[in-house]
Amino acid sequence: MTTTRAAVLWDEPGTFNRYVDECCGICCEHLNQHLIAAPFYRGRYVSLIIPTGFANQAYSRLLPGLRAASERIERFVENGGRLLVFGAADERPGAYDWLPFGVEYHFEFGQRRLAVADGAERYIQLLDGYDLDAVETDGFFPAHEGEVIAATPEGQAVIIRKTVGKGEIVVTSTHEYPSAKFMGTFCTAERETLF
Template identity: 45%
Template sequence: MKCRAGIAWECEGYINRYLEECGINCDSITPQMMAAPFFKGRLVALVIPTGFANKMYSGLLPALCASENRIRKFVEKGGKVISFGAMSENEEAYKWLPFCTKYVHEYFGSPIKIDCNSPFSEIMEDFNIENIECDGYFTDFDEQTDVIAQTKEGKAIMIGKKYGEGYFIVTSIHEFPSRSFIRNFCTGEAEILF
């Protein structure tokens, strides 16, 4: 089994350290690298940290949009993508995904319900799910989109969609994912060309 993730951001940061502490080999993928046709990383998963669409934190969104086809091909071949909250009201924040959703940016803490039948249900395994911090929620997605976690009021805070051989996960949970979740998410039979 291979355990490797690409972290999409301008520089190494807290998420890189956390994943490395979880035993995951990490590659930093800057916006310039992501959009460059000559970049040929081999990954199991791509991690897009919180704040990627907020210009105060990141310049990643234009690279995600420019790399839309590359990301889709990666997932079709078995790669996995997890995107954390955009932290922006920008309606283009998730246009690079192969499915529609709308992100409502709003900070709140809430008890959550997790679909225990989902292979991604262990995301908050290390936490008390009676008060999880979130930076928003998702609306306007189709019936084929899996709601993996939601607030007690029914706000979707983690959705996923199978795409080809891989999977897209989008979450507004404003916490590090559990160690077992991120290890499993970033582990696969083979590294996929990005």
């Protein structure tokens, strides 16, 4: 028996929440920067999702909450949770310093041609239905401690992943909604994990 459940971390519920809930058919809860940092909050999810622009103060105030909850996020993933993080959409360094592994991000909008790493079929489903010769992105990861899933022919990593304990983290700078097929797989597991 499996369960499908996700939480979208953002200041207020928005179109991404509706996409996950209505288009992907995934039971989706909204979490904001106050809840994730509150020690009394307890929720159970298969995956946590952080949309594009989380570090850009013009769009979101989520980054301080992510930093305050970094140990909690790491524990969630170590215990079997899954984390999907999109582009920071900000030039300042350190936007991913709350993750349990090193990730540097270069902010730069553009279409990029992507090559998929061998054995990465499960993760490249993120872009199912998109033209891999012209994927909208908001940057790339010039340095990281993860495994490259997709990169440009020049070697600019656009999708990376990392196993942490029993769970995993996928970080992507793709500036498109993830496919419903990928979301269905990524947000489904045999059990939920306590956050």
